[in-house]
Amino acid sequence: MTVLLPYALREYTDGASELTLHATSAGDALAALVASYPRLRRHLFAENGALRGHVRVYRNDEEVTDPGDSVQEGDTLMIVPSIAGGAGAAGAFAREEIQRYARHITLPEVGWEGQERLRNARVLVVGAGGLGSPIGLYLAAAGIGTIGLVDFDDVDLSNLQRQVMFATTDVGRSKVEAARERLEGVNPHVRIVPHKVRLTSENALEILKDYDVVVDGTDNFPTRYLVNDACVLLDKPYVYGSIYRFEGQVAVFGGREGPCYRCLFREPPPPGLVPSCAEGGVLGVLPGIIGSLQALETLKIVLGTGTTLKGRIALFDALSFRWRELKLARNAQCPACGDDPTITELIDYDAFCGVATNMENTTMEGEITPAQLRQRLETGEPLQLIDIREPFEWNIANLGEHGARLVSLGDLPDAMDDLDRDQDIVLYCRTGSRSQQALEYMRANGFERIVHLRGGITAWANEIDPSMPTY
């Protein structure tokens, strides 16, 4: 039979991790073990010869309660000491869990005590997307007892290139429901709590308050500032990650005592300046790297071990494969975590980030709906239809057959002189946010006969031309 020795005891066995021996009972096996490695004796047995209270012995994953328990050829005896003074909690775990978490339990930095901490932890993952996928998968696999998932979206085919939590058969399903099934499949011992909502100032505190750690897998600024402020107000650690094209960022923010996301970026960029992943694209594996690091930092926070990224921000450039690390100090002037905070309750984050929230079915000033644009095109009157997206977006889908031409947002200032100010202009982008920005810019430069397409080419595809690919 085989006796498996944990990492913590190997310094008394000259590094040996297992010993093969013959025995008829568990007591015999242990006696043979200490005969081979005498220095082990006092670590396993008390003066009176009884097994020490912090040592557990398992035969084939079942606890040995009596040294007289018989053992057979082919059996495996596993010695499991509690580590770092923690109460040996083996009895609190089901047999299946002991085997499942064996690689954790044998780590001195985790052990039974750490595994129990993981099980008692409640972690909220905001956003079940590219970052949320590896975060959710690794947290579930590691045995985080309660994992909340916030996402109001459904799985889209274009998600699968990076959102590895989902299968092709999940397309069209609610993300949190599909994720719950997948994560429960990974580890049935964890409880998945789906929150199929958009996180808002009204519900954020209520949702976040039940969790110990909040992990950010979002892709938009309003939600990021909302999560940050809520974590400061509730004094919860906030594990931040973000990705854009080939670059990623990871940091840990420290709740009430900071530093926080606002110490890093006091204000969001103007809308449209930094495109979302949908507009800007992202290399498929990058969220896997950044999200895995967020899961790592989450485990360290829960275990209280190692040195987290708190007070630092790590930047990764995937194309050149370079890591950089910046120190991040709490800013005493920070409106959230500073000495004299002005953010004492959650605010309107869409307004703060300048995102238009008018979802009513009326045309705002300066907008044209897809249906109105089609009518306008059918009149045949001259129209300058300008696509202000990037060339790769144009290649996915465009309105070239209707006379559109590509002038990327960055080229607009130089290209403006070539446009006819006395002829109608319609601008469009993917969803309408960049074209709104371009519209304001051109109006400020004297263009008057100009509107932009509400909802962008995505709305055109949805309402006018369903055969057009969206992204």
Ligand SMILES: [Zn+2]
């Ligand atoms: Zn701050």
